[in-house]
Amino acid sequence: MTEQGVRWTAEQVLALAPDVASRKAGAKLGGAGPWSQTGGSASGAVWGWCKGSGSTPYRTVVDLTGPAYTCSCPSRKFPCKHALGLLLLWAAEGFGEPAEAPEWASAWLTERAARAGRARQGPAPGAADPEAARRRGERRAARIGAGVSELEQRLADLLRGGLAGQEHAGYSLWEETAARMVDAQAPGLAARVRELGTIPTSGPGWPGRMLEECALLHLLDRAWLGVGELPGPLAATVRTRIGVTATAEGDAVRDRWLVLAQYDTVSPDGRLTTRRIWLRGAVSGRAALVLDFGPPGRPPALALPVGLALDAEARFRPGSAGLRADLGERFAAPSPWPRAPAGISTGAALDAYGTALREDPWLDSWPVVLGPVVPIPGERGWQLADAEGTSALPVTTAQGRSRSGLWQLAALSGGGPVTVFGECGHRGFTPLTAWAEGSSEPVALN
Structure with a gap:
């Protein structure tokens, strides 16, 4: 199957929306009515014209390998509602056989590829003065x-x-x-x-x-x-x-990186939004934390829907217990992962966190996939217990997130075992994403 044919779910598309208003507006444009000249390429790009209030339709292009977006509309949101609508239409119906991008789309795609090539090459030799x-x-x-x-x-x-x-x-x-x-x-x-x-x-x-x-x-x-x-x-x-920024000069690991979770936090002064994206390599099993930042009034630009996997290179930065990474070259468009990730016991999760603390005493938590576990209520709050009932972890709530995610998790479980990804720390386990038994569909916990 071509990359353009490996379609995402509607929920994965809407996870890219920068805010609730964009999510709603994009959903309204997810049908074929306003669209014409739609198409997609084998290299992972889709495009189309969207009829707006003026006489000239908006020209929208999405590079699925990013994902990255361009649109002739005046919106300053990324992705704009037209890009979301185009992706929703593609996710629902596809665009037929792969085709060559028209000139108005290929010009942007070519320039984007050229910029990526220059970024990989780095500065010219001798440009820096040691x-x-x-x-x-x-x-x-x-x-x-x-x-x-x-x-x-x-x-x-x-x-x-x-x-x-x-x-x-x-x-x-x-x-x-x-x-x-x-x-x-x-x-x-x-x-x-x-x-x-x-x-x-x-x-x-x-x-x-x-x-x-x-x-x-x-x-x-x-x-x-x-x-x-x-x-x-x-x-x-x-x-x-x-806060001395380290360049991504550590290990460069190419893998199929499964997107396990994505969530935003806002600094106490409200000036900076930090997006945390957790990845796990399908082959290496290595965890990676990708950070992106948004200035006041604008969300971070990078968005990777949970449940997708991307064939990409991750370059790890020194320090931070080997977690912090920057995404490098991407070799294909992200595609849905066909199964839930493998989990470990609650005891093994604590051991992993303890080992990581030896490398970074200031580490608040460690990324862990638990499973199979069962959420159970108790006098001191919810716990996640191993399916055999031998041990359990108390459940905590992430900064800036409501406790509704705990009820989502309980409803998904229905008293049965689930697989849960989250952050295991000294105050307990913060669940971020869950999979019902036997299901490959991730549920992002609010």
């Missing part, structure tokens, strides 16, 4: 060191005065401290400081959580001050946690 880069690195390290020392003093003052007053102290002082970390070119520290400032209003038990975060911040500060004496992998992790 000595200048070294000096910049030294200056930044000095600024970070000064910021770390200032943060250590702030933590010492906090603990000397006690945590009791923090509930009424307000967030402004922490925001000021975070701004100082930004000035010190340590954005990772700034993010952790902002999270620390939100803890006093996070509900019962906040003093314990705040003390825990202070300890982790202190550990990170001390690790930075002695980073030159740390083993290479741990030093890379410390730099990543501080």
Whole structure:
């Protein structure tokens, strides 16, 4: 079957929508009525004209290997409603035999391929000045060191005065401290400081959580001050946690990457949306975390619907327990994966998280597929128990997500075993995606 013929489900298409309004508008354009000149290529592109309110139809092209989109409409959303409508029409009906793209579509596809080729080649030899880069690195390290020392003093003052007053102290002082970390070119520290400032209003038990975060911040500060004496992998992790961006110079792994989950979180100040996409290699079994970011008012551009698999190269960054990766060349359009991923027991999940903590003590969680497990209610909340009932994990809720996902999971299970992907951490297991027994259709948990 050609790549253009391996169609997605409607839900996988709508998962690309940047917001609810786009989802609804795109669904209205998912029928054949407004469309003409539709077609698709064997290389994984679809195109069409969509009739709008004006005399000239909008010309829409989607490169399925991205996915990436272009449209002649004035919308600033990606994908726009026309791209969603075109994909929905393709998912429902297909566009017949593969064809050559018309000139108006092929021009964009050709330029996109050329840009991808230039990106893979990287900068021209000699374009970077190693000595200048070294000096910049030294200056930044000095600024970070000064910021770390200032943060250590702030933590010492906090603990000397006690945590009791923090509930009424307000967030402004922490925001000021975070701004100082930004000035010190340590954005990772700034993010952790902002999270620390939100803890006093996070509900019962906040003093314990705040003390825990202070300890982790202190550990990170001390690790930075002695980073030159740390083993290479741990030093890379410390730099990543501080916010010194690492290039994707680690392992390059080509695999069929199954999209296990995708969700967004918003920074405490509302300025940045972070999209987390979890992948697992079908051959390597390796987990990969791909991050994308959206500025205020715009969602992240990268979207990969859960349940699709893409033949692509992932290049892993140093540090972060070997999870953080950037997607490189993609060799085919994503296509639905025919089965649920294989799962492990709850005990094995805890062992995997514990092993990962040795590489990254600041790791909040570890990606795990559990199965078969059964969701069960208890006095202290929901748990996921192994099907044989030997052990269980408490269920938690991810940042910015409602508890409705727990009821989705319970309804999907109906008291029977399910396969669940999520993040296993020191507070329990956060379910993100589930598969009913014997089903290949993933259910994204809200």
